[in-house]
Amino acid sequence: MGIRAIVVDTAGTTTDLNFIQDVLFPYSAKVLPEFLQQNQDNILVDNCISDVRDIALEPDASLERVTEILQQWVAEDRKATPLKTLQGLIWKQGYANGEFKGHIYPDFIEAIKRFHGQNLRIYSFSSGSVDAQKLLFGHSDGGDLTDLFNGHFDTRTGNKLDKQAYSNILNTVSLTPRQILFVSDVVEELKAAEAAGMMTCQMVRDENQRTGDFKQVSSFDELIID
Numbered sequence: 001m002g003i004r005a006i007v008v009d010t011a012g013t014t015t016d017l018n019f020i021q022d023v024l025f026p027y028s029a030k031v032l033p034e035f036l037q038q039n040q041d042n043i044l045v046d047n048c049i050s051d052v053r054d055i056a057l058e059p060d061a062s063l064e065r066v067t068e069i070l071q072q073w074v075a076e077d078r079k080a081t082p083l084k085t086l087q088g089l090i091w092k093q094g095y096a097n098g099e100f101k102g103h104i105y106p107d108f109i110e111a112i113k114r115f116h117g118q119n120l121r122i123y124s125f126s127s128g129s130v131d132a133q134k135l136l137f138g139h140s141d142g143g144d145l146t147d148l149f150n151g152h153f154d155t156r157t158g159n160k161l162d163k164q165a166y167s168n169i170l171n172t173v174s175l176t177p178r179q180i181l182f183v184s185d186v187v188e189e190l191k192a193a194e195a196a197g198m199m200t201c202q203m204v205r206d207e208n209q210r211t212g213d214f215k216q217v218s219s220f221d222e223l224i225i226d
Contacts, residue, residue: 003225006120006121009126012186013184023103052080052083080155101139104145107219123169124152129155165192182200185205201216205218
């Protein structure tokens with residue numbers, strides 16, 4: 001049957017981790033106080049604020065306290081859905097204002113066009129929200145890539161380190177496990193995908209990166225799907 005779909009990780013695989021850590025995260029932490037103050041009556045934002053209170057077990061936390069919690073989570077890179085949702089909204093504002101463009105590795109920009117031409121389905125799976133992924137790929141330094149994707153998955157699908165998340169992806173795309181290739185730089189994510197039956201490939205862009213017993217490539221140029 002062969003590979004019919006490719007699921008790609010984002011940070012460290014399709015985009016430089018430094019872009020997320022040095023540009024996107026600091027921007028969201030800086031803008032958070034003003035954004036929450038101005039948008040607290042927005043239903044989506046209000047729901048996120050409530051979720052933060054629930055997760056932090058501080059039901060009576062003030063908006064200032066919620067902001068402190070969120071900024072701490074940014075510093076810790078917590079994979080909390082309300083944080084990722086709010087970051088996506090804030091980054092949308094930043095992209096729209098021309099504060100930055102989404103960094104995408106040039107080899108992936110060329111590869112996704114090649115995969116698309118081969119009628120392969122392309123999905124991204126990130127701890128960042130679906131909206132944040134669409135912004136990253138839609139405002140990339142290689143142009144708007146969103147039309148080349150068939151879909152995106154985030155923490156609502158499951159924890160990237162858990163087998164169940166990949167089983168959920170399989171159920172969504174309606175393909176057999178051996179028809180899907182998951183590409184990531186993170187060993188634990190690859191192990192979880194492998195446990196769900198997916199084919200795997202580790203992206204190794206840094207010689208100091210921790211590697212596992214997986215097929216490895218150093219760029220998407222080397223990933224040839226027959």
